[in-house]
Amino acid sequence: MILVNGQPEDKISVLDRGLQYGDGLFETIAFRDGKSEFLQAHLSRLYRGCERLKIVTQQLDTQLNAEIKQICDDLTDNAVIKIIITRGQGGRGYRTQSDSTPTRIISTHDMPNYPKENPQGIKVRFCQQTLSENSSLAGIKHLNRLEQVLARSEWNEGDLVEGLMFNNHQQLIEGTMSNVFIVKDGKLLTPELNLSGVAGIMRQQVISCAQYAGIDVIETVVAQQDLQNAEEVFITNSLIDIWPVVEIEGFCNYAYGNITQKLQNVITGSKR
């Protein structure tokens, strides 16, 4: 099912600024066991993104809540809910109009056939494609995703699940579709995202859960050297929760360690 501005519809105007300039934002939400997981956190990030891009959010909250409810009522199985908000239509040219009405697109998709916890761990690789730096776009989940598209096109092998991306200073930022954590000296380290990257909802959830569990969490610069010295590595996103990384191709192997397992248990528990 797809709703565009509240109506069943699978098309939008070619003049929509979402298409013309990537002028908008999106959220990807897991719908499991009859529930949209971390829905309020997703919507909060979406509204923060709108604020950063100066997209008018008047009435958006009321409209989205009603439409998400309508979408969920229609679901009979686990699914992915994707929300796209664009600045709406606005002619040719970059200039925005203060009275433009955002476009709301809510679609549902089959849940990828992921194992729920992936206890064997996954194999990842390093991407050649780098992430650029811009504080005005960092952290939010906007529609300008060519860097991720190009990074994901670097490999096809089915056993390689994710690619790790660096900025132009060889600092680790994130995976193409996930955030990255490493365990070092018993502490949890994750790249700071003030200049690049998407501040994932599951990333924030993991940080909160770790702090709750008494594990120190540090958002910092993470270099390749830190990955080499890591005791555990895992990736996170809203669909996979936490996946242990047991191998970075041609670089390092890791154990599926205690802290990763502990955090998986806390996250699973937090959903009950």
Added chain:
Amino acid sequence: MILVNGQPEDKISVLDRGLQYGDGLFETIAFRDGKSEFLQAHLSRLYRGCERLKIVTQQLDTQLNAEIKQICDDLTDNAVIKIIITRGQGGRGYRTQSDSTPTRIISTHDMPNYPKENPQGIKVRFCQQTLSENSSLAGIKHLNRLEQVLARSEWNEGDLVEGLMFNNHQQLIEGTMSNVFIVKDGKLLTPELNLSGVAGIMRQQVISCAQYAGIDVIETVVAQQDLQNAEEVFITNSLIDIWPVVEIEGFCNYAYGNITQKLQNVITGSKR
């Protein structure tokens, strides 16, 4: 008139990757006096962009030429022709499919009410919004344009026609919708675009015309200091050709000088 994949249509699928990720490219072409100006140069840049983004271009040339002809036959006045090519539809997720069929969107728009040569010159400003750096995306006219959208939202004043954008190292790159040239010691300088910016068709035309007219052209790093010491400044794009800049707000004034005028004449002549 709008054609989507050759059919009169003003909508596209919400699953199109152009909307989902800004996964595509565009061209903006002036249609004046019954002619699409520099059409082959625009199409060549478009295909180079497709190659960079690994978008399959099989048959694209034949299809686009037929559709542009159809669009032009319908035009009765000067107009703007915009072409968008996206990677087409492709589910949820960044991964591209090797067999995906690109989406072609060709639309016409009223020619902005610009004076043809703007002999009084224009007033521009410096933008706060910076341009990020990534060699994989530099030069091509892709659909990830949030930096330009944010830059253009910084001002409303009607007498300020354009904003100049810098990278994060205070180096001048381009205007929000134009390329920038400065004249210094009788030579023409324009920012090199190997890490940021769009390599404009009119920019290339101006470089060729200048070389033809015996003026040295240097693509190089241009700092604010160079703007301060410039004898002439002008901006270019496919709709405005060349506009002399006579003022950078709060920074510098310039004469509408000989080299700018000479290049305007050569460009006008090259279209006959």
